[in-house]
Amino acid sequence: MKKEDMVKLISAEGFEFVIDKDAAMVSQTIYNMLTSPGSFAETQHGEVTFPEISTTILEKICKYFYWHLQFASGKETEFPIEPELTLELMMAANYLHT
Amino acid sequence: MESELVRLCIEAACENRESVEKWRGQRRSLERLPSHLADAFLRRLIHRRLLFPSLLEVFKHSVEKIDLRGEKSVDAEWMAYLGAFHYLRSLNVADCHKVTSSALWPITGMTSLKELDLSRCMKVTDAGIKHIISISTLEKLYVSETGLTTNGVTLISSLKNLSLLDLGGLPVTDQALSSLQVLTELQYLDIWGSEVSNKGAAVLQKFSKLSFLNLAWTNVTKLPNLPSLKCLHMSNCTISSLLEGDGGKPPLKKLIFSGSKFENEAEALMHIETSFLSFLDVSNSSLQRFCFLPNMEALKHLDLSSSIMGDDLVEHVACIGANLRNLNLSKTRVSSAGVGILAGHLPNLEILSLSYTPIDDVAVSYFSMMPLLRAVDLSNTNVKGFIHQEGANPDLFLSLKALESLNHLERLDLEQTHVRDAALKPLSSFQELKDLSLRSAFLTDVSLHYLSSLPKLTNLSFHDAVLSNSGLNLFNPSATLKKMDLCGCWLLTEDAILSFCKKYTQTEVRHELVHVLPSNSNGSTSPSPSLLTSRTLLVNQKQGNISISPSFVDQRLKYNREELLSLQYSSLSRAIPLDRGSTLLMNQSSSMS
Numbered sequence: 001m002k003k004e005d006m007v008k009l010i011s012a013e014g015f016e017f018v019i020d021k022d023a024a025m026v027s028q029t030i031y032n033m034l035t036s037p038g039s040f041a042e043t044q045h046g047e048v049t050f051p052e053i054s055t056t057i058l059e060k061i062c063k064y065f066y067w068h069l070q071f072a073s074g075k076e077t078e079f080p081i082e083p084e085l086t087l088e089l090m091m092a093a094n095y096l097h098t
Numbered sequence: 099m100e101s102e103l104v105r106l107c108i109e110a111a112c113e114n115r116e117s118v119e120k121w122r123g124q125r126r127s128l129e130r131l132p133s134h135l136a137d138a139f140l141r142r143l144i145h146r147r148l149l150f151p152s153l154l155e156v157f158k159h160s161v162e163k164i165d166l167r168g169e170k171s172v173d174a175e176w177m178a179y180l181g182a183f184h185y186l187r188s189l190n191v192a193d194c195h196k197v198t199s200s201a202l203w204p205i206t207g208m209t210s211l212k213e214l215d216l217s218r219c220m221k222v223t224d225a226g227i228k229h230i231i232s233i234s235t236l237e238k239l240y241v242s243e244t245g246l247t248t249n250g251v252t253l254i255s256s257l258k259n260l261s262l263l264d265l266g267g268l269p270v271t272d273q274a275l276s277s278l279q280v281l282t283e284l285q286y287l288d289i290w291g292s293e294v295s296n297k298g299a300a301v302l303q304k305f306s307k308l309s310f311l312n313l314a315w316t317n318v319t320k321l322p323n324l325p326s327l328k329c330l331h332m333s334n335c336t337i338s339s340l341l342e343g344d345g346g347k348p349p350l351k352k353l354i355f356s357g358s359k360f361e362n363e364a365e366a367l368m369h370i371e372t373s374f375l376s377f378l379d380v381s382n383s384s385l386q387r388f389c390f391l392p393n394m395e396a397l398k399h400l401d402l403s404s405s406i407m408g409d410d411l412v413e414h415v416a417c418i419g420a421n422l423r424n425l426n427l428s429k430t431r432v433s434s435a436g437v438g439i440l441a442g443h444l445p446n447l448e449i450l451s452l453s454y455t456p457i458d459d460v461a462v463s464y465f466s467m468m469p470l471l472r473a474v475d476l477s478n479t480n481v482k483g484f485i486h487q488e489g490a491n492p493d494l495f496l497s498l499k500a501l502e503s504l505n506h507l508e509r510l511d512l513e514q515t516h517v518r519d520a521a522l523k524p525l526s527s528f529q530e531l532k533d534l535s536l537r538s539a540f541l542t543d544v545s546l547h548y549l550s551s552l553p554k555l556t557n558l559s560f561h562d563a564v565l566s567n568s569g570l571n572l573f574n575p576s577a578t579l580k581k582m583d584l585c586g587c588w589l590l591t592e593d594a595i596l597s598f599c600k601k602y603t604q605t606e607v608r609h610e611l612v613h614v615l616p617s618n619s620n621g622s623t624s625p626s627p628s629l630l631t632s633r634t635l636l637v638n639q640k641q642g643n644i645s646i647s648p649s650f651v652d653q654r655l656k657y658n659r660e661e662l663l664s665l666q667y668s669s670l671s672r673a674i675p676l677d678r679g680s681t682l683l684m685n686q687s688s689s690m691s
Contacts, residue, residue: 028101064103081110083117087127088109093103094135 007034008047009062011055021046023065028097052095057088060095067098100138108139112146122156129159133185136160146171150381162186167215168193174201185532192240199226206232213238217264225251231256242266242288252277262286266312271296280302291329303343313322314354319361322370324348334380335358347371348455352378356401359384372396380405381426382535388414392604401426405453409436428453428475432577434460441467451475453511459485461498466503473509476500477535481512483521498524506530508554513537513561519544526551532578533630537561537586543569550574562586577604580616584609 007024008018015030025031032050052096067079081089111121122128126340131139139162143149154176162185166172173196180189181204181385190213191197198221203212206229208658214236223245230239236257240380242264249287251265251274261283270292278284284305290312299318301576308324312331323343333356341348350371356379360366366389375394379401386406391414398421399628408431415425416439425444428451437457441464444450448470452461457478465471485495498521501507519538525531525552526548536545551575561600565587571594575582582605584590586675592611599614607614636642 028566031658061103068102079106081107083107083111083113083120086107086117086509087121087124087131090104090107090135090139091127091131093101093107094132096103098103 001028004046005045006047009058010047010049011053011058012051012054012080013057015055015058017058019061019062024048026065026068026098027061030096053092054088057085057092060085060089061092061098064093064098070081100135104135104138108360109144109633111139112142112148115148118131118143118148119154121152125156133160134160137163140164151179152174153651155182158183159185160209162189165190166194167191169560172197173185174198175199175203178204181208183208183290185210187211190215191219195221197222199229200224202229205229208233209235209402211235216238216244217241217266218243220245221244224253226250227253233257234259236260237283238262242268244268248274254278255280258283260284261307264288265292267291268295270298272301275303282306285306285326286310288312289316292316294318296320307382309583328352330354330375336358337361338476339369340366341369341616349374349375354379355383356380357382364389365386376421382503387411389509391415392417394418396421398422399424401682402430403427406427406430407431407432409439412436412439416440416443417446420445421445424449426451427455432457434455434458434464437461437464440464444468446470448506450475452479455479457481459483462497463500466500470506471504472506472509473533475511475642476515477511477513477537479513479515481517483515496521496524498522502527509533511535513559517541525549528552530554533557533558535559535561538563541565543572546570546573552576554578555657559583560587567591570594570598573598575602575605579605582608586610 005016007021007030011017011025021034024032030048030075034046042068053061064079067077072078110556111117122377136157142150142159143153144166155504158179164180164186166176167190167580168436168546170189172194177197180186182543184208186208187210189205194213197216197219202348204220207237211233212235213663214230214233215407215510220243224247227241227246227250228522230236231253234257237259239254239257239260241261244267246268246273248269249422251268251270252259254263255277258281260281263278263281263284266288267290272293275289275298278299282305285307287305287310289310290341291314294313294691295317298322299313300322302311302324303322309326309328311324311327311329313321313335314331314333318332319330320342321340323341323345325345325348326342327348328350330350336359337355338361347369348371353370356573360383363385372393374396376396376398378394378397378399381401382404388407388411391553395418398414400422402415403426407427412432417445419440420443422444423446425447432452433456437452438460445468447468449472450468454473456479457476459482462476462481463485465474483496483498485497502508502524507515507528510531510533513535514537517538519542522541522545525534528633531552534549534555538560539562541560543566545563546560546565546569549558550573556578558575558579558581561583563586565584566589570590579602583596585608587609590609590611595609595612596614599605604616606616662679
């Protein structure tokens, strides 16, 4: 796997999630960060830090990205969300436009 | 529009009572919720019937908009919590019958509230309005069909920021209206069914920004000129003059004169500026000559139903047909000849109703000249579905074939016509058809078979037909079929219908013998009324344990079990208002014994 096809998402606590660029781009916000023509640090290093998003939530978000890709390609499964996570996840999803 | 994951989160959070308890304690997160998320979240909780007064508390820092319309349980306790919502901009408690004047006390002096809907809260009286007038920020107030008297209406004059005021069905007198003239920001005023007369109508000129006015069911016959008026409702009035007087002509867009009487139609409508007028409803009115129509070239929506319109006058409609999208001619004297005059002049028409007119199949053959038609109502007409062609060809010409060229046809109503099976054959090629209504004792399995090939059929009503079990069994509808109404198909048996439902689980089927809802009716589809009631009962039952207001006396504490059981059958129990709570109690006590 080539490095430029991957992207690193960093949580508030500093945990790093390395995922496919395609998956990360499910988020409109990340898509804009990675594709905008300006010299965003994010565009150059393929690294995005989310000081507002905890590790648990960011992990869930990453799982959602992959689930979304699968769902879009026709694999109809449920995406389980624990009720305890709903509020934080909702806010993160709202921020990420996903 | 919230994003996909937000939607999934809200769904998961509102799954059931247990999931609510899982997040209920996360106060810091709840306080940080952006208002649009909080609003959507609360809406879902209400829809899922998981909301109860004390749960409202956790939303008091985030929610800006609450719609509790028609929620029967909303009472003083709910209002007490709502009063603490710091950022609430809009509160809708229309049709919440337990909301009384005193229940409104907690919302006194709210500082952000701009919109309040109390429509049909019958127990809100003048005393309630005294609480409301302390909310000086109010811009929109709906109090139609409440318990307000003329005095209460007069009090509203202190809400100087009002731009919308709905006083429908209240006893507003000329004097009360006159006291409201200080509300100079008013753009929308609804006083249908009031006691306002011509004298009061003269006051309306003081509202210089007025763009919407409803005077239906009043004694107003002369309406003065209102230069900003865009929309006027004067249904069921007797009209002698309209908008006569100095000042510019109002840029009218919408006029509704349904059921109105005109003393002299040419004179009454003389002062109307027609260049922006796009909506005109003169159904059931006394209009005779329609000579004003040719000036109304911008009309998109024209309702002439139950009027004197006929073939002799239809020329007036034809000459303004270029922009028409929606034309209602039902219950008029327009016949096929009239439709012939109209055809070719209605290039943009999308919706056409000709129900209860003397038209026959000749009219149907003209429809191909209205290429954008989406919905056609031909119910209760003489349409047979075929035309006898004189001469060589002995075959019958199927008139519905003319509709084949309508690429946008989504809805067709052929109820109570004379169509037989053979005439419906062209239907099988209607690619866009979503809604179809048929009702005839002549139709059989053959007709239903034609409909198997409709790819987008969503709603099918197939009434009173001679439909057999095997016919239903052979019916192979598109997966899009959501609703099928088979009422009056007397040959069908319960077993046959149930086995059909088993095969097509996505379809809701109605019949006298059974009413089967789609089997996958989870939270996302709205449950039927009967399901709702049972769920409400369940919620009420659970609520009882969590939130008990101080004034609430549990009936089980008041009476011991023996007394309760004896009450159950005594004649006295009928005198006690049997609301849901007490019925529930009875069930419980009987299950205990």
